[in-house]
Amino acid sequence: MTEFTPFMSLAGGALIGLAAVLLMALHGRIAGISGIVGGIVPPLAADWGWRAAFLAGAIAAPALIIALTGHKIAFSSPAATPWLIVGGLIVGVGVTIGAGCTSGHGVCGIARLSVRSLAATLTFMLTTGVTVYVVRHIAGGL
Known part of the structure; x- marks a missing residue:
């Protein structure tokens, strides 16, 4: 922590x-x-x-x-370096699919009242929460 x-x-x-x-x-x-x-x-x-x-x-x-x-x-980080690399690649794919990143959508897009950015931000926040829950409580952590 x-x-x-x-x-x-x-x-x-x-x-x-x-x-x-x-x-x-x-x-x-x-x-x-x-x-x-x-x-x-x-x-x-x-x-x-x-x-x-x-x-x-x-x-x-x-x-x-x-x-x-x-x-x-x-x-x-408790995660091994290969897992960090895999995570970075997955984030890169998500950024491409989502047409932007957390700073573009979450900081700038929401400030501009962009509905697309609000949807993107909600999607990656919910996905993050589900991922943490699955990794820590179902898969037993890394």
Whole structure:
């Protein structure tokens, strides 16, 4: 389990919201990570520059927080690496089928009152809950 940190969580959520609003206001684009990453994987999108800058900021920001505050979040996973890879591939398929990811649909789409994004978000949240229940209580965990 991780320790809940209300201030850091609130600050992180506010920064995510601010980044989403600024990206929409300045570039007219939705801050969906799968779409942003898709534009920097060859063949490069014509607007790959802002995509690369956005991803660089997403990587650099936690490093900056650690450097400024010394606050590190411990992370460990009981799942073996091959299961993590399989899970990542399944998520990639889901992102493709769902035409977007949790950040695109869940953060930006719901904020825009998109019915499609609301349906997508409900679908992946329910699927996550069912998956956790099945893995922990029926399959006996990993």
